[in-house]
Amino acid sequence: MDEPVKTVNLTKDFNGFRALDNLDIAVRRNSFLGFLGPNGAGKTTTIKILTNLLSPSSGSAYVNGINVTEDPKGALTDLGTVVETPEFYPYLTPKETLSYLGELQGMNNDDIRRRTAEVLDMVKMSEWGNKRIGKFSKGMKQRIAIAQAILHKPSVVILDEPTSGLDPRGMFEVREILTELKKEDYTILMSSHLLNEVQQVCDDVVLINKGKLLKSGPVDALIASANLRRLEVRTYHEATDVQLRRISQLNAVSDLEPIGPRDFALSVVGGDEAQVNLLEELQSIGLRVVTFKESGASLENLYMSLIKDSR
């Protein structure tokens, strides 16, 4: 089973609204896949079907080769999940919660004790292990959520926007945990809005919009194939409207955006030659260029370009 997570023609309708439209995705074994798309693209719907929280209208979802809808118990046995921001039973402590969920997974008491200590240490919640979860902050709950997902050492982990709603410190801490997970032998599917984060930790990426697959593949290869660069330009004098219009009409240029009195950003399609040509064009229309540099995350450029094209 080289693709432990797979969907085939996955379709989901909600009262006439098609949230997923024949979606095919696959996650390679022991890879970390970033699942991207704007709000309402269908990421959470896909994850909910993979975790048996929703039923597909048609098509299939597989975890470790087992159809989730036909045999949910079999499919979910070797899977750890964090879907949305789960709430916990407020009357239980983290240790009791992990014990409950570990027992349901079939872990024995010794394993539960040992792994509970390990995962609470990993998510930096050891000192809170015996406090009731009811009063925990969202960040603390999210860390416990990640702890329960990996408690039984599943081969597959599915994370739905694990840093969503967290403050910068919480996001940093969760990102550290993700980096730790990457070092181990998990196959991970993670949806996220944070493209820098995805670019940092993910091997592969799947981009969807309106329930349809836009692009998928290794992060580096996709960025290279996109052949799209974002550039920031500072000029000696403020560019006139006429000059800006002429720049935006250049074939290789898209997304021209003023970002200051003498600064603007744009995307240019092509490699180094396109970049040289653009610089010559800017000079030819009378702009005195002070700085001319690549900026922003490459994945973000690709994402924005693909999302724009699919609208």
Next chain:
Amino acid sequence: MIHISETVNPTGKKSVNVAPSDVSQIGIVVKYDFLKYLRSRRLVGMLAIVTLVLLLITALPPLLGNSYADDANEFINTYASFASILIIIGATLFAGDAIVSEFQNRTGYLLFPKPVRRWVILAGKFLASMGAMFLVLLLYYGVALLLGLAITGSFSVLGVESLLLAMLYATAALSVGFLISSVMKGTTGAQILTFALFLFIFTIITGVFTLSDVEPWFVVTYSGGTINYITQDPYPTGAASGVGPGGLAPGAVEMTSYYPDIGVAIAVMAAYALVSLVLAYYFFSRREMSA
């Protein structure tokens, strides 16, 4: 059936996850749901109500200058007449939000992606609620029967029969509570509906049918009346029409009192328990975590 999922990572290390049998998982759900009743103080609250009811029924008669009944069955009758209300409160507390809370409080995001079948979750929660309810009833009847033995000098066998009927009625009430919990969107609404249904909606239906001279044998609260009637010796039977002592006044309505047949009542309560639970599973198994 035990599910084993075995994977081999690149280092050759095998990781094996084995989901326990459905029966084992039911036991696990029961254990932690019962812990919920303990920690959320619902069970303690119910036991406090039981203590209060026992105190009031036992202490008030002598304080008001009345003597206790000489007969053990007659003595237990007063206690049995309050069992129904305890069951209604118990069904509201233990069943009303059992399922819907997993959706409304979003704990389902934690529980449902685990390798546990929906019917296993339902069965575990139901058994936990039955355990809590039976504990309450056993304590209530246990104290009442012992008081009867101490005061009248004899043991009420009919009191034990009343307890058994109360347990059956409680099972039916919990099942209906689980059905409501499976279809409602909010915990408060589910609990209010469970309470209202048993406290007065079924009572109104019973009253309307009785006024129309139709025995409401199919209403579960009517069947629940056997909890009280069983302690009367002989058991009241048939339909009795009655008017006031001064005869039927102009415009007054003649009332017919019906007494549920024990066999029919047991069948009705069992049917409510079974059908409601099956329906609860039907709705719960199809319910999605869509919000």
